[in-house]
Amino acid sequence: MTGRQPDDHEQPAGQEQSAGHRPSDERALTSAQADVDDRAFETSLRPRRLIDFVGQERVREQLELVLESARRRGQPPDHVLLSGPPGLGKTSLALIIAAELGAAIRVTSGPAIERAGDLAAMLSTLSEGDVLFIDEIHRIARPAEELLYVAMEDFRVDVVVGKGHGATAIPLDVAPFTLVGATTRSGLLTGPLRDRFGFVAHMDFYSDVELVRVMTRSAEVLGVPTRPGGTEEIAGRSRGTPRIANRLLRRVRDYAEVRADGVVSREVARSALAVYDVDELGLDRLDRGVLDALIRRFSGGPVGVATIAVAVGEEVQTVEEVAEPFLVRAGLLARTPRGRVATDAAWTHLGLTPPAGRASWPGGTGPTLFDPS
Numbered sequence: 001m002t003g004r005q006p007d008d009h010e011q012p013a014g015q016e017q018s019a020g021h022r023p024s025d026e027r028a029l030t031s032a033q034a035d036v037d038d039r040a041f042e043t044s045l046r047p048r049r050l051i052d053f054v055g056q057e058r059v060r061e062q063l064e065l066v067l068e069s070a071r072r073r074g075q076p077p078d079h080v081l082l083s084g085p086p087g088l089g090k091t092s093l094a095l096i097i098a099a100e101l102g103a104a105i106r107v108t109s110g111p112a113i114e115r116a117g118d119l120a121a122m123l124s125t126l127s128e129g130d131v132l133f134i135d136e137i138h139r140i141a142r143p144a145e146e147l148l149y150v151a152m153e154d155f156r157v158d159v160v161v162g163k164g165h166g167a168t169a170i171p172l173d174v175a176p177f178t179l180v181g182a183t184t185r186s187g188l189l190t191g192p193l194r195d196r197f198g199f200v201a202h203m204d205f206y207s208d209v210e211l212v213r214v215m216t217r218s219a220e221v222l223g224v225p226t227r228p229g230g231t232e233e234i235a236g237r238s239r240g241t242p243r244i245a246n247r248l249l250r251r252v253r254d255y256a257e258v259r260a261d262g263v264v265s266r267e268v269a270r271s272a273l274a275v276y277d278v279d280e281l282g283l284d285r286l287d288r289g290v291l292d293a294l295i296r297r298f299s300g301g302p303v304g305v306a307t308i309a310v311a312v313g314e315e316v317q318t319v320e321e322v323a324e325p326f327l328v329r330a331g332l333l334a335r336t337p338r339g340r341v342a343t344d345a346a347w348t349h350l351g352l353t354p355p356a357g358r359a360s361w362p363g364g365t366g367p368t369l370f371d372p373s
């Protein structure tokens, strides 16, 4: 269970790769981060044009307007910031923006830009109208960020030559370009950087219906036969995330080929996901272990996260960053000032009856944790 990676975590600096995409083969099926296997498939599974991009209706419509008006003006569009959790399609959208503009795209990531000089070198090679995609842009080094402000606003970089008193800044022109920044942590973005984006898009988790559409397309591309109900079964367990849906589809396909007739049906998906330890809500062993400890050993809480971590034999950080975000989002666990509390839904999910009149949080039948009595 220790193989799973936190949803948004450090990656080695200096690598020019999509941030958040850490190489690791032994991670859980339910992580939103891309693994080596995902990356091998994602190139072929990515939607290429805006029309193929499933869901995110509002973002798509707004982006269509931004791109179309830029095309009519014959100028590069405003800089675009895409914000949202991993696996929701930010990189895909960046590639689509370039494709829709008929522009070339340069791809890098915040952690890869360690020095202002790295960025200046990259900016100086851009041609007019190019798209520069910086993934995990909130992790860009500060001096590079300051250089980026000027480049975004004035299409100019000031290259500092020399040191100390003799240092001089030589301004260099940069061809008008469009910056597309992606971030999983928009709150960590500095105000000045955020202000320089003309268009900010917030990506939401996908509905099951949308995930079915994503998988239907992926199944076609991969040549995986499906029966009605197959992709629906997987969608409900994909945590609202296309990357997870595509990964589960591939694992169910493997199972279907080895243990069944090769077709992804509801029955096959159910049996496969039972083998892979992904339950009906998309919880894996660690998630269920946390709920199980919380409920069976500590009567549903409140209990401190350090205690839970010991109970499940994991690091506190793993419990906090890997398991809890989805448990909270799914309404199964609440973080309260007095500790973690299992909600009634968590008890029910484990097949247990929540104790009546117990202090619960939220939506329980008993008094809340903050009732004075």
Ligand code: ADP
Pocket: 020, 041, 042, 043, 045, 046, 047, 052, 053, 054, 055, 056, 085, 086, 087, 088, 089, 090, 091, 092, 093, 182, 214, 242, 243, 246
């Ligand atoms: P992010 O950059 O936000 O982590 P990606 O753009 O890399 O996410 O998306 C991960 C994978 O999920 C892509 O390879 C693509 O196959 C799939 N995907 C994401 N969003 C969509 C979408 N809206 N429509 C179809 N496929 C999608």
